[in-house]
Amino acid sequence: MSDPSNSAAAGDAPQPGPLLKADRSECLGTGVCVLTAPDLFTQDDDEGLVVILDESPGPDLTDAAREAVESCPSGALSLVEADDQEPERP
Amino acid sequence: MKGSETTMTESSASFTPTTDPHEGEQSLRRLRFADGHLGWFTTKYSTCRAIMGDRRFSQRPLRPLGGDDGGFAEALSGPESVGDLLRIDPPEHTSLRQKLARFFTVEQVQARRPAIERIVGERLDAMEEAGSPVDFASVFALPVPSMALCHFLGLPEDEREGFEGPTAILDETFETTLEEKKAAMADFYDFAWKAILDKRVNPGDDVLSHLAVDEDLSEEQLKGITFLLLTAGHHTTATMFGAAVIFLLADRERWELARAAPIENTVEELLRYLMTVNIDMPRTALEDVEIDGVVIKAGECVAVVPGRPGGDLSSCPGFHRFDPEHQVRGQHIAFGHGRHICLGQHLARIELQIGLERLMERFPTLHLAAPVEEIAWYRPWTCNFNFEVEVEKDPLPVAW
Numbered sequence: 001m002s003d004p005s006n007s008a009a010a011g012d013a014p015q016p017g018p019l020l021k022a023d024r025s026e027c028l029g030t031g032v033c034v035l036t037a038p039d040l041f042t043q044d045d046d047e048g049l050v051v052i053l054d055e056s057p058g059p060d061l062t063d064a065a066r067e068a069v070e071s072c073p074s075g076a077l078s079l080v081e082a083d084d085q086e087p088e089r090p
Numbered sequence: 091m092k093g094s095e096t097t098m099t100e101s102s103a104s105f106t107p108t109t110d111p112h113e114g115e116q117s118l119r120r121l122r123f124a125d126g127h128l129g130w131f132t133t134k135y136s137t138c139r140a141i142m143g144d145r146r147f148s149q150r151p152l153r154p155l156g157g158d159d160g161g162f163a164e165a166l167s168g169p170e171s172v173g174d175l176l177r178i179d180p181p182e183h184t185s186l187r188q189k190l191a192r193f194f195t196v197e198q199v200q201a202r203r204p205a206i207e208r209i210v211g212e213r214l215d216a217m218e219e220a221g222s223p224v225d226f227a228s229v230f231a232l233p234v235p236s237m238a239l240c241h242f243l244g245l246p247e248d249e250r251e252g253f254e255g256p257t258a259i260l261d262e263t264f265e266t267t268l269e270e271k272k273a274a275m276a277d278f279y280d281f282a283w284k285a286i287l288d289k290r291v292n293p294g295d296d297v298l299s300h301l302a303v304d305e306d307l308s309e310e311q312l313k314g315i316t317f318l319l320l321t322a323g324h325h326t327t328a329t330m331f332g333a334a335v336i337f338l339l340a341d342r343e344r345w346e347l348a349r350a351a352p353i354e355n356t357v358e359e360l361l362r363y364l365m366t367v368n369i370d371m372p373r374t375a376l377e378d379v380e381i382d383g384v385v386i387k388a389g390e391c392v393a394v395v396p397g398r399p400g401g402d403l404s405s406c407p408g409f410h411r412f413d414p415e416h417q418v419r420g421q422h423i424a425f426g427h428g429r430h431i432c433l434g435q436h437l438a439r440i441e442l443q444i445g446l447e448r449l450m451e452r453f454p455t456l457h458l459a460a461p462v463e464e465i466a467w468y469r470p471w472t473c474n475f476n477f478e479v480e481v482e483k484d485p486l487p488v489a490w
Binding site: 027071074 | 143184187188191192193194195196197198419420421426427428429431433435436
């Protein structure tokens with residue numbers, strides 16, 4: 001974890017927001033995300049499975065994204081926080 | 091722990107939303123199932139939700155919760171249960187559910203609004219023609235969801251008896267025998283198979299026509315799917331209509347609150363508060379699972395019986411009250427949770443939204459035509475915390 005006071009003080013570069021991810025092999029097309037956060041999700045016509053409309057929801061939509069991830073019945077959604085987006089090391 | 095076993099018995103009980111009397115006690119407690127199995131039950135929101143969302147639990151076997159279930163579980167365990175989403179686990183469940191998902195998306199269901207408006211309008215006309223007082227159950231609550239299903243699946247409305255008859259026999263859990271239930275299932279599957287064969291010859295733009303020509307689906311699966319689609323969406327929504335009307339009319343202030351609020355909020359709050367379908371399929375642990383400090387051993391069964399009112403009462407104290415101002419989307423489990431969450435939840439929502447909104451507009455002076463204590467409404471899928479399963483089938487008299 002980075003020091004919050006450090007990153008808040010940065011100011012010269014915009015803070016990367018969390019990234020919204022969907023695992024379509026896990027998605028069951030329940031539409032709960034569309035109901036919870038219609039600005040962020042829809043369902044495709046062919047399969048009815050999740051389509052993310054906005055992969056990096058701005059600060060005003062982060063709460064809605066978090067709620068959708070938390071309420072997804074199949075656990076197909078995740079929100080990858082900025083801190084975790086560093087390249088993985090072996 | 092072994093000293094406080096609970097068993098379930100069948101009998102009637104009064105309709106009053108009640109908070110969970112077990113709140114504050116251990117969230118998972120011992121339950122002696124009807125077949126003698128010693129398992130568990132929980133009524134706590136967060137525990138119910140966790141178990142419903144946990145892949146380490148299976149939908150099989152279907153174990154009767156309490157008393158003599160009149161052969162209900164056995165009647166539902168024929169070879170066709172391979173098509174009943176509530177009875178199967180991944181990976182079979184995943185592929186079948188994904189196949190059905192596209193018919194039940196928010197957008198697909200929204201496109202059915204004009205048809206639901208027509209159906210609701212017809213039943214309100216029928217109420218008016220019958221005159222005050224009238225039995226709301228038989229004139230509105232039961233037919234609206236049934237006609238909506240006919241439209242959605244592509245069955246002629248005048249053939250409703252073909253599935254309403256057999257399902258009524260099944261739902262009268264304690265009044266009908268195993269033989270009667272098995273015969274009803276056979277009648278139902280005959281009806282379903284005839285409808286599917288007919289769709290192969292005369293397809294329409296409906297769910298059944300699409301499923302009928304899917305080569306991946308066996309005859310058993312198709313029969314099982316049709317059973318699930320026609321039963322899961324009928325008495326459930328009908329019960330909700332009846333319970334909502336009793337609840338709102340029992341206190342005029344609620345009726346007025348409901349009329350004033352956006353209908354989406356009112357319906358969502360009614361779903362949360364009334365939790366009319368709170369008997370879920372029991373889940374069996376596939377491995378040892380630790381939840382709330384208790385280890386549920388592999389093979390042990392848990393009855394998931396969410397409390398009323400629904401939602402997380404400990405983090406939202408306001409949830410003890412009914413208030414359409416509550417923002418409850420995603421915070422109730424009236425449609426379940428996890429991969430077995432109700433497939434038709436969006437359809438149920440628009441039926442309830444359109445049905446209740448038009449009812450309140452058309453009959454603003456609606457009231458109960460009998461004292462609320464005397465109204466025993468048909469609610470086969472609700473369960474009180476004393477674990478009495480409610481099975482009354484009586485009229486719901488309303489007047490205006």
